Amino acid sequence: MAKKHDESKDLFRVSRVCSVDYNDKLIRVRDKSRIGIKTWGRIDFLVHYCNWHCIYDRTAAISDRSDESTKSYREIKKENKQRKLTDKRDGNKRSKAKAQG
Incomplete structure (x- = not known):
């Protein structure tokens, strides 16, 4: 399908x-x-x-996406992994409850 x-x-x-x-x-x-x-x-x-x-068209230019084109694949992957790790800790309800009191 x-x-x-x-x-x-x-x-x-x-x-x-x-x-x-x-x-x-x-x-x-x-x-x-x-x-x-x-x-x-x-x-x-x-x-x-x-x-x-x-x-x-051989002269067609592909739009450049910010500075990601200068970074290596490994650096981009590492940054994405860091974002995932911090989002999981911030989204945890138990840690919010402990922080509030």
């Missing part, structure tokens, strides 16, 4: 590896090898059901 797609969610995911022009409803693919099977499925949904157009 196929997953249900959402236009805004799919555009966000596709914009990670492709250039997306919201004014012209245009998706510019730069490098086919960076696009996986799930992303091709999202592009297919956008093209066939949401009236978007897909073209192959």
